[in-house]
Amino acid sequence: MKILLENALVLKDAFSQPKRAKVLIENGKISKLDDFVEEVVDERYDLSGKLIIPGLINAHTHAAMTLMRGIAEDMYLHDWLFKRIFPIEDRLNPEDVYYGTMLSQMEMARKGIVGYVDMYFHCDAVARAALDFGMKALVTRGLTDVNGLEAGKLKLQQNIDYFQRWHGKEGLILVGFGPHAPYSCSTAYIDHIAKTAYELGATVTIHLYESKQENYSLKELLKTKLSECKVIFAHCVHINKQDMKLLSSENFFVAHNPTSNLKLANGIAPIQRMLKENIRVCLGTDGAASNNTLDIWHEMRLATLLQKKDNPINMKVEEALAMATINGAKASGLTTGTIEIGGDADLVVLDIEKPWYLPQQYLKSHLVHSVNSLDVFATMVKGRWVYFDNNFPTIKESQIRSKFEGVIKKLIDTKN
Numbered sequence: 001m002k003i004l005l006e007n008a009l010v011l012k013d014a015f016s017q018p019k020r021a022k023v024l025i026e027n028g029k030i031s032k033l034d035d036f037v038e039e040v041v042d043e044r045y046d047l048s049g050k051l052i053i054p055g056l057i058n059a060h061t062h063a064a065m066t067l068m069r070g071i072a073e074d075m076y077l078h079d080w081l082f083k084r085i086f087p088i089e090d091r092l093n094p095e096d097v098y099y100g101t102m103l104s105q106m107e108m109a110r111k112g113i114v115g116y117v118d119m120y121f122h123c124d125a126v127a128r129a130a131l132d133f134g135m136k137a138l139v140t141r142g143l144t145d146v147n148g149l150e151a152g153k154l155k156l157q158q159n160i161d162y163f164q165r166w167h168g169k170e171g172l173i174l175v176g177f178g179p180h181a182p183y184s185c186s187t188a189y190i191d192h193i194a195k196t197a198y199e200l201g202a203t204v205t206i207h208l209y210e211s212k213q214e215n216y217s218l219k220e221l222l223k224t225k226l227s228e229c230k231v232i233f234a235h236c237v238h239i240n241k242q243d244m245k246l247l248s249s250e251n252f253f254v255a256h257n258p259t260s261n262l263k264l265a266n267g268i269a270p271i272q273r274m275l276k277e278n279i280r281v282c283l284g285t286d287g288a289a290s291n292n293t294l295d296i297w298h299e300m301r302l303a304t305l306l307q308k309k310d311n312p313i314n315m316k317v318e319e320a321l322a323m324a325t326i327n328g329a330k331a332s333g334l335t336t337g338t339i340e341i342g343g344d345a346d347l348v349v350l351d352i353e354k355p356w357y358l359p360q361q362y363l364k365s366h367l368v369h370s371v372n373s374l375d376v377f378a379t380m381v382k383g384r385w386v387y388f389d390n391n392f393p394t395i396k397e398s399q400i401r402s403k404f405e406g407v408i409k410k411l412i413d414t415k416n
């Protein structure tokens with residue numbers, strides 16, 4: 001299968017400049033780039049007036065939480081989680097999670113996201129939804145041992161089973177491990193999870209220092225096997241200088257979720273200081289119940305503006321674009337985060353024939369500061385369009401919507 005994209009501008013990575021180039025895709029991978037002659041192809045797209053960029057990565061989310069979008073507003077993290085979210089999550093079955101995840105993927109694909117890092121439960125349903133949609137996902141089971149270490153170990157066994165069933169499936173799915181947070185996992189449990197992840201070569205993701213009430217020691221945590229794992233630490237809002245130094249490792253990434261952090265009154269993560277410590281930062285939306293949109297463009301701009309509040313030289317356009325693309329790609333292991341020969345064809349096509357993309361000499365600035373996520377014209381994952389010009393070619397949109405609404409009706413009807 002050969003697909004040719006022509007007449008578009010192409011931004012190959014966050015640090016280069018857009019230029020006119022053709023892109024040839026063969027069997028899901030980019031096989032030719034720039035200027036070449038290719039007469040016989042299966043599909044040919046004239047993308048005049050469009051810009052192609054690497055696909056965006058959502059490095060921290062709980063995809064199925066679209067089911068709870070708008071359900072718990074104006075609350076602090078603790079009450080939001082324990083009084084509103086957990087009681088609903090207790091009632092979710094695998095089919096509910098499947099349709100919540102599907103709706104989430106529709107939104108993400110519509111906004112140029114090609115892959116996401118998920119932490120949830122009923123992970124067979126999450127992986128199945130990603131596979132059915134054709135989107136990339138690093139699937140992790142949220143793990144806690146608040147009901148005792150043995151109960152925690154049962155959840156860990158589920159995570160291991162998910163790994164065995166899904167890891168590497170069709171080049172779309174990776175499975176990692178998701179200890180929820182140091183306040184909901186004992187150190188012994190985290191060590192146990194980390195040893196398992198390390199043996200399997202799997203990535204770990206964990207919430208860290210999300211709210212200022214969280215009281216534990218990262219130094220103690222890193223005395224466990226976690227220190228040797230590849231880890232995505234989500235949030236890191238309330239992190240001190242010493243702890244920041246501990247995160248400056250090539251195995252570690254911080255997933256910054258600026259909207260969710262503000263909405264739950266958790267504050268602003270010190271991203272500029274992290275960058276100075278050479279910490280690798282990527283971007284996440286968190287779940288739709290605390291954001292409420294799954295829009296990495298929005299996170300890019302907000303992240304940039306929050307860091308600029310004290311000094312305009314903080315967070316340059318390239319840094320923001322790198323966080324949304326290559327850093328998220330490296331953290332998740334899902335893709336290259338670049339447009340390059342040999343890489344998976346995971347890309348976004350933007351319609352730049354809009355007033356807010358002029359003057360075109362400064363397109364990269366526009367991608368952070370004046371973009372509208374709905375300008376995404378198409379999103380391709382591994383050489384397959386998952387969103388194209390107001391359509392989702394891999395699914396039946398009306399069916400997903402009505403199933404999703406059925407789940408919502410059930411959840412609300414049984415609320416009391």
Ligand code: NI
Binds near residue numbers: 060061207287
């Ligand atoms: Ni989260």
